[in-house]
Amino acid sequence: MTADAVRVLLESLQRGETSLESAAAALSARPAVADLAYAQVDLDRRSRCGFPEVILGEGKTAEWIEGVARELHAAGQDVLATRIAPAQVDPLSRAFPAAEIDPLGRTFWYPVAPPMPPRGLVFVVTAGTGDIPVAREAANTAKYLGCRTETVVDAGVAGLHRLLRHLDRIREADVVIAIAGMDGVMPGVLGGLIDCPVIAVPTSIGYGTAFGGVAPLLTMLNSCSANVLCVNIDAGFRAGYAAALMVRRIHPEPERSESRSSG
Numbered sequence: 001m002t003a004d005a006v007r008v009l010l011e012s013l014q015r016g017e018t019s020l021e022s023a024a025a026a027l028s029a030r031p032a033v034a035d036l037a038y039a040q041v042d043l044d045r046r047s048r049c050g051f052p053e054v055i056l057g058e059g060k061t062a063e064w065i066e067g068v069a070r071e072l073h074a075a076g077q078d079v080l081a082t083r084i085a086p087a088q089v090d091p092l093s094r095a096f097p098a099a100e101i102d103p104l105g106r107t108f109w110y111p112v113a114p115p116m117p118p119r120g121l122v123f124v125v126t127a128g129t130g131d132i133p134v135a136r137e138a139a140n141t142a143k144y145l146g147c148r149t150e151t152v153v154d155a156g157v158a159g160l161h162r163l164l165r166h167l168d169r170i171r172e173a174d175v176v177i178a179i180a181g182m183d184g185v186m187p188g189v190l191g192g193l194i195d196c197p198v199i200a201v202p203t204s205i206g207y208g209t210a211f212g213g214v215a216p217l218l219t220m221l222n223s224c225s226a227n228v229l230c231v232n233i234d235a236g237f238r239a240g241y242a243a244a245l246m247v248r249r250i251h252p253e254p255e256r257s258e259s260r261s262s263g
Contacts, residue, residue, distance in 0.1 A: 006047070010146055012028035026220070027060045034071045038064050041071045050248060057108070062091035069096065069110055080144050081108035081135060105136025105236075109144050118148035120247035123173035125163070125190065127156030127180035130205040134236040138177045138201065141240025145246045149237070156183050170194060174250050175243040176226075179236070181205030184216025191225025197246060199239045200230045 012018040046052045055068050065088060071078045079099075084106045085090065086116035092108055093101060099110040122142040126135045132153055139149045154172070155163040163186065170176060171194050179201040180188035187200035199222070202216035207213060211232035220230040231238045 002100045004153055017160055021088050031074075031086065034075075036067050037258070038116060039068050040082040041068050043075045043077070046077055048243065051075040051241070054241070055079070055108075056083055057081050057085060057088060057106070058083040060088075062088040062095075063151050065108070066095045067089050067090060069108075071111060071130070073112060076112055078112055078144070079108070079110040080141070082106060082141070084108050089138045089258070095201050102136060102140055104133050105140045106133070107144075109140070109141040111144075111214075116146065118143070118146060119251035119253070120174040122147045122149045122177060122243045122247060123170050124149060124151040124177045125155055125166075125170065125179065125186070126153045126226060127178075127182070127184075128153075128205060131179045131181060133205050134201060134203050134234050135177075137236030138179065138240040138243075141237050142244050142247075144246035145241065145248075146253060147173055155186070156182075157189055160189070163190065167193060173195075175199065177201060177236075177243055177244050179203060179239075181213065181216055181218075182207075183211055184219035187230075188223035188230050191223060191228040194227075196227070197227045198225070199243055200228050201236060201239045202230070202233050204234055 009018065009023055013023045029124055034041040034043055043052045052072055055065055057065055062099065065081055072079045078095035084101065089103055096110050099108055101108050123137050124139045126132060135151060135153065139151050143149045152166045155166060172194055175196060176190065176198045178198050180186040180189050181203035184202050187198055191198040202213045202220055204213040217233055220228065
């Protein structure tokens with residue numbers, strides 16, 4: 001049962017339209033799942049985890065993504081999909097003309113209502129220009145989950161002054177997402193200069209001995225800066241999602257209005 005359905009049930013109970021036994025039976029039922037044969041859509045995730053289920057576009061047909069998106073949207077939940085392939089963009093654009101699709105960040109966003117004012121600040125920093133697609137995935141995820149975001153690109157330690165010139169702005173952040181390939185040094189350097197969590201994202205950008213992102217991954221896992229945490233290779237979504245959870249704790253979301261939660 002979704003949070004919206006629970007609210008309706010409790011209001012009915014309060015008005016005396018539903019018996020206590022019926023309400024108890026409904027509340028003890030298994031979490032709401034929409035069975036689409038090719039997907040079991042979790043409609044209860046927002047009430048459990050704070051955010052609705054996010055669709056991973058990789059490996060799915062555009063029709064499957066569309067089906068899950070329509071199910072979530074009908075349940076009054078915002079729809080975020082990641083790893084949208086080029087071949088999926090046109091079909092999804094036709095199916096959802098009002099959706100926001102970022103081909104570079106490979107994200108799809110279809111909200112049920114205009115967004116609430118963004119909270120906090122997630123600052124996204126890339127070491128190189130080649131890291132921008134992962135940065136866009138991270139920044140889009142954090143933005144769509146309710147955070148204010150800023151991005152600085154191409155600020156790697158090969159030209160350390162490029163990073164230092166942005167420090168005053170970066171220090172205003174609640175969470176920083178630092179994205180780097182090659183040797184992966186930048187997040188650790190940045191972590192030693194600021195006092196907030198740094199979510200490090202290794203990317204698969206780099207020459208042979210970067211091993212498709214393994215070298216920066218190991219560097220970030222072994223960072224001397226104690227505030228640096230590391231996610232998987234190219235995992236911009238995971239970094240943006242974790243950052244949004246942190247911001248949500250620091251800046252609690254206002255109560256949702258009926259118009260926003262009704263779908």
